[in-house]
Amino acid sequence: MTNDWQDSKERKRWGRIGIRSLGGFPGPWPIAVTVMAIAAALAVAFVLYPITGIENVDLVFLAPIIAIAVRYGFWPSLLACLLSALAYNFFFIAPVYAFAVTDKASIATVPFFLLVAVITSHLAARARAAALAAESRAETTEALYAFSRKIAGIVSLDDLLLATGQQIGSMLRLEVVILLPDDDGRLEVKAAYPPADRVGGTDTDAVRMAWDGSGSIERGTEALLTAQHLFLPLRTSHGPVGAIGVSRAGTALTPDKERLLAALADQAAVAIERIRLTTEMDAARLAAETERLRSALLSSLSHDLKTPLASITGAATSLRQYGELYDAAAREELAATIQGEGERLSRFVANLLDMTRLKAGGIVLKREPVDLSEAVGAALQRIQGLLGEHRVVVNLPADLPMLDLDVVLFEQVLVNLLDNAAKYSPPGSWIAISAAGDRRKVELTVSDEGPGIPAEELERVFEMFHRVNKGDRQRAGTGLGLSICRGFVEVLGGTIRAAIRTDRSGAVFTITFPEAVFTVMPREDAAE
Template sequence: MRRRWWGVAAGLGSLAVLATLLVPLRTVLAISTDALVLIVPVVFGVAVGGFLAGAVTVVAGFLVYDFFFIPPYGTLQVSSGQDWVALAVYAVVMLLVARIVAALDVTRSEARHGREVVRQMAAVSESLVADEPVEALLRSIVATARAVFGVRGAALLQLRDGHLVVIASSGEPLTTEDLARLDPASGRPVTVGPDVLDHGGLRAVALSSSGRAVAMLALRGEPETPTEREVLTAFANDAAVALERAQLRDEALRTQLLEEADRFRHGLMGAVSHDLRTPLATIKVASSTLLERGASLTAPDAEELHRLIDVEADRLTRMVTNLLDLSRLEAGVLTLHREVTTADGLIDDALAAVRTSFARQRAVVDVGADVPALRVDRGLMTQVLVNLLDNALRHGPPTGTVTVRVARHGSDVVLSVDDEGPGVPEDQREDVFNRFTQFDTGGRSGLGLTIARTFVEAHDERIWCEAVPGGGARFSLTLPTAGTS
């Protein structure tokens, strides 16, 4: 309505200006020339306010043309038949011009709106191939529906527990009465389709895909044209396919997560049983021997059994620590607390933690004189070294040597733990760090090496396995120095 009044004002204003300019020239210019010039206000009024504004300008132009440019001037009297013909032609031509310009304006407006509809529909179609979360897709559907169809509000509803629930909305929200009217549990008949508008101003459109109702789109207000109502059907189909695809993708993701959790649980049980079997068996045998034959055992034999129980209990404690660390990793709450320390300090802490495990085995420590201070999370990096030492003790000979070296290699500081065990085959040197890896040949596996790699990589460093010349395995890792950020 406001646009129409602006068109009337524009047409009458431009008519007044042109009439003022033409009056001094009316004795010079032909009547037909004046009529041609007065076409301009009509076109201007139609362009701004539509056909009705142009029609008002035509009526005003007819009176101005008669009053100012048809003799006798200054009256509405027409003295000759020729002048009547000129006035009639002016009125007919002006109405035709107004109608043509209005039609062109409507066509241009529809084309512009059509381009916007195509753009918005393309955005919905892109969601069919995009990995967009369901929540984001729902917001996109209702916002697009409201923008494309010019309605006051749009809402998506789904049937849950026998009742319709709003899952996304844009613009004017649905009232409690609206929901009650649409809800199938209310017992009221509801016609669903793009061409039906109920007495409450609501239009309900079913979103169906593969013969299954996905959701319901409720629009408050009526699309402006029949073309838009046809587009609404296509929009509903595309939205249904996009929504169904997103829901299926989320269901597949949930299934994948459940399968991963199941695999994790089975792997955890396998790894725990693998790591706990030996220390539990040792503790059981030693404690049973002490209970059943304690009186007949010599003092050295009893002391050895007590030492075995102590060593294996410490090993079990470290395994429980590893399990707790693993749960922290899975929960995403692993946080580094870096501090400046020395390589000797880390090694001393780790050796103290596995002290009881060194029975007849020997530890050799070699720290280069040029090794700088380190900046690490001391607790986590000590746990890494404890796991590597425990791995070396378990796989080395009973009277072997475990060697810990720290040296500079170019710009890196490398810590390595060597054992004299059977080594790790080249094709398994990466897999030993993978969580819950089990080898048919009974090779190294379990949680310790997985925890070690995770903690090292949390420091943005690397860890690897290689062979030791002469036999055995070497596990090496780089350490961040105090001079690095």
């Protein structure tokens, strides 16, 4: 039963194609051109008749018949056939200037001439229709390809819906409305061409049926016809993603336009699903990253921040409850422990706050000319407690240019680098600070004599909460210091990189500032 119904549809469709291939009925201009063409052929026939005889006159009329069929289709060419047959009979077959035929040999000439002319014109008209159809299909295919390329580069759902509405509206010359489900599953107008914000009440049920796929028109395409719109569901292999409606404008769509609309709807549905899947993947990736950072932060809070608090609490409790049992040196050591662990805790909290500012984009720079030697000296002063067991050497040339930096952020970068060097270097080892510069850049390096950094970890050391040498050899810290260094340096306009020392074990961190960060101090006499 289904196959018979489909075969019947195919026969009807091909029947419509055969009728359309004959072309529409001619207007005034094709009729006028046809008459003038036959008149011109008649004039040529009068010229050739005395020379070639009647045997070749009929060929003269076939040329304009074929030309009219190719140019204007079947009906104008049929008119040309009739006019040619009448002219051939009236002017060239005896008795001339009359439509009667008295010569028995010529009785079959006119009917056969008319039959040949009709068949020729019909074949030419079919060839013209096939050429026009092929041209139309090529244009449609090109438009679909251009549309697919256009929507392939769109990443915003609103832009995609707008482009889809404009494409369908311009190609089909119809009003278009696109509906997508909201969070509650109700379809809402998300885009329209021309702009509209709702669908008529009489179409609401049809939209829902197109969305659910619970109704269809006779084509079996799950489309629904209403008094105002033709609705199609936007479906992919994973299910419906929306619905699209086009204004019927009082007339039914042709099968070619219906197929074009279905192709555009399929492309739009796939693009909508692609954007939604991309959005869901981004959300899942963000959630996973947030969970990873949350776990790392909780680990830091539970271990790295709890440790100095325990030390502070223990030392303070000992001083308060058993202070009379300790001599002056012991009390001084406990007080130093409280101060050191408090400063360590302060640095941890400061790093967390700095990273929060970096991620929120809330850093406002206060640039001013900075001398590297002064900035290094201030950083060493701030962290001298941690560097007490290390030997520090500073080598800064006197001719280094002044840099336009935020001195607070730059000092924090130096403090974090020195803290990292002290943390991973054994007591008594050297920590070196050096600089070099020319007219194009200034490089400041901080090197230590620790175990160094594995080659595969050189970039990862700047990631949040990442620390090298995990396990029993893991050092105390939040894993934020180097990440903050990179963030601050990049905000200041420079770059920072990590490397392995080649002369001995240890790590080298190099900060590079380009010429754009250089500044020139005005001379005092110029200011006066």
